Amino acid sequence: MVRAPCCEKMGLKKGSWTPEEDQILISFIQKYGHENWRALPKQAGLLRCGKSCRLRWINYLRPDIKRGNFSEEEEETIIKLHQLLGNRWSAIASRLLGRTDNEIKNFWHTHLKKKLELKQHNDLPSTSTNVSQKIEHHISSNYYHQDSQNIVAYHPTCRHDEEDVQENTSSSNDTPSIKEENMQSTNGHGDMTSFNNDMVFWYNVFMSSGNNV
DNA sequence: AAGCCAATCAACCGCATGCAG
C-alpha cells in the first residue's frame, strides 16, 4: 500500500534524543497518552516525527522497561523462542516482560548469536542445568498472578502472536491445533481462556523445542 | 597519550499490515 510520508521533512530533528526532549515526551504522554503518534510531536512541541517519538517511548522511556543485563533464564528463553519463531523479535519480546524487541534484537546479534555459534562449533551441551524448569519458573513468576478465584494472564502487549505461534507449532508437529479457539478468545484481555491458551502455547513451545518439562 | 578496531546500542529506514472512508 501507500507508504506514509517519511519523517525526513525539513526542520524535523534526527539523531540522539536530548534529556529535554525525553522529558517533554514523557510528560506529554503521561498527560494525554499516545492516541496518535503522528500528531503527538506537533502537539507536544517536539521537532521529531511521530515514528521517532514512538520508538523512543517504546524502546527507552516507557516506565515498565527493564534495563540492565539479561539473566540466564531470559537468555535461554530468547534462544528457545528464536528457534521457534525466527527473527520475530516483537513476538519474542512479548514473552519477556520489560524487554523491547529492539533490545532483544541487539542482544541476539551481539551476544547470543555468537554464543550459539560457538556452542554449535564446540558441540557442547547447554551450560545451564534444568533450563526448562528455569524458564517455566521465569514465565510463571513474570506473567501470571493468581488470586483465590482467578488466574490472570497479564501481559498487555500480547496481540495476535499466539495465533502465529499456534500456526507455527501446529504445522511443525502433529499436536492438535487450537488456533481457531485462540483466534476467538485471545484479544489481549486477561481471562481464564487466555491463560489456558498461553499454557497451551508454552506447552507447544517446550514440546517443539524437544525439552521435557 | 594517541590511534585503531571491535563491540554495543540507540535510532533510522522502508516495507507490511490493518483500518477507515
Next chain:
DNA sequence: GCTGCATGCGGTTGATTGGCT
C-alpha cells in the same frame, strides 16, 4: 473493492565506548 493513512516490525546504520597496541 480501492485508496490513503497510521502504526508496527525487522533490517540496517552510525555514533559511542572500551580495550588493545
